[in-house]
Amino acid sequence: MARNPDNGLIWARAEPSIRKPRFSREMIAAAALEIADTEGFDAVSMRDVASALGAATMTLYNYVRTKDDLVALMHDAIMAEILVPAGELPAAWRDAVTLIAGRIRAALVRHPWAVGAMQEAQPGPNAIRALEQYLAAVGDSRLTRAQKFDLLTAVNAYVFGNVLITVGTRKRAESEAGDPDLVEQVFALTNTLLETGEFPHTAELLIQRTTPDDNAPPVRDDDQGVEEQFHRGLAALLDGLSARFAAGG
Structure with missing residues (x-):
């Protein structure tokens, strides 16, 4: 046919x-x-x-x-x-991968x-x-074909996961802006639960977010802060992969 x-x-x-x-x-x-x-x-x-x-x-x-x-x-x-x-x-493969990953994220956040x-x-x-x-x-990275595939897979997974979190955070912020009463109720419920002492790790984390730390980058929830966090995480991912590849993993 x-x-x-x-x-x-x-x-x-x-x-x-x-x-x-x-x-x-x-x-x-x-x-x-x-x-x-x-x-x-x-x-x-x-x-x-x-x-x-x-x-x-x-x-x-x-x-x-x-x-x-x-x-x-x-x-x-x-x-x-x-x-x-x-x-x-x-020319440096890490810089090139970082640039590409950033462009993928930017395009997906736009759409x-x-x-x-x-x-x-x-x-x-x-x-x-x-x-x-x-x-x-990654052509001059001296990585094997399998390592290049692992690198692509890991970076894509990180980028797509970060985009989902970023988009979700924006939607929640828009929803909260439209319903401030609900935000107050969420804060009140959270404080009530933390006061029970059942969530010590969560309470400690929230305290750290509001306490200045000279050795830590400032916590920012705006778009620039989220993007900076993305690049810190990407650098850590590439550090780990580089060490693993160097060790023959």
């Missing part, structure tokens, strides 16, 4: 052979990302993207045939944000819905470019 040309990867199909196309794949992806960022991923539809572009829905189907195609374009646009510009990748929504997206050219860039970053 002949394969239906409407199915399969969008990247395997040429862009529309319209003499003067009104839209590019990049324009379509940008419009879809704007909708997802402001209204949520579930709000993205062919109709709404077409409306954002000032086009009829049927016109958009000349460029993107399915919702899967649209998601693939969105995924590739996010991967483009991750790529380090040409000539700016540090917090993407961690869950992009899991099944069709990989596109920029996904391959991102992998190639990572491999180039």
